[in-house]
Amino acid sequence: MPELPRTLADPLRSFADDSGEAAPGLRESLRRAETEPDEASYLHAVAGLCGARLLTPIVAAGELSADGSDKQAEMSTVMLQDAGGRRAMLVFTGVDAVRAWDRTARPVPATLDKVAEATLAGGAVALLVDLAGPHPLVLEQPVLAELARGRRLVALEDGGFGWMQVAAPPEQP
Template structure:
């Protein structure tokens, strides 16, 4: 009996994990506004809609064993996405624009490349209240509420005209 494995093609061929400079620039513009410019926020979300994000997965022990010398060790582990919880109980799923920002947060985390709508869908499925982009910087962004729900539904935000935004849906063709 032959066992053949095939790997799915990357949806981001040639991706080296670097952040897109234009995306980082609009995130910086949002941060420079101290979170007060709604146009800068929407531009940042729209830029992320056309880019790749990295969702970190980390190993979580599911079974702990004790070795011959009485030392505890992981017997089994699962890979899990990361959720942060605020003191008020709200939870956010993490994602990053590049491997540099992911490594600044946790160098041991494994990056999974996804689109923003896929990350939003995963956040909603995991009962997160928000998606937190580039938690460790250089400029972070929180996507929540109706914007998160629209993204999770497969919609993408576009800037139709300067300062005018609308939702679109990607149709497989």
């Protein structure tokens, strides 16, 4: 398996005071995308995800001691694979959603663009948001590729949507 970019954990400092709860209004957008499956609802949900802190689950992939603690375990992100060999990466909107999926997973905060980049770098073709609920959403191409390029989907005043490029911070001398 190709090595994933080491940028998933970079946002840790940015989220130091994070409570682990889903961003306000985000799950309502996901609910609408699930219950009103049209393009506008889907794009509103994606735009909401673009501005939110997300949680990537990290799980132990190795030996555990008798008490269940890591013995010589390596930590890895989670990829799911369907019968046809297509792979997807998981991401969650809050700690509660991570725990509903796997109580032993360790949530690592990240932004959607970094998660999308890691998804494609890992050979996956989809990103599964809140797989165990409360309102799952699947991100695939071409949306996933735009996100991986560091772009964010934004709602425009006229009711449409557009891609915004996030500028890199200026280099410090």
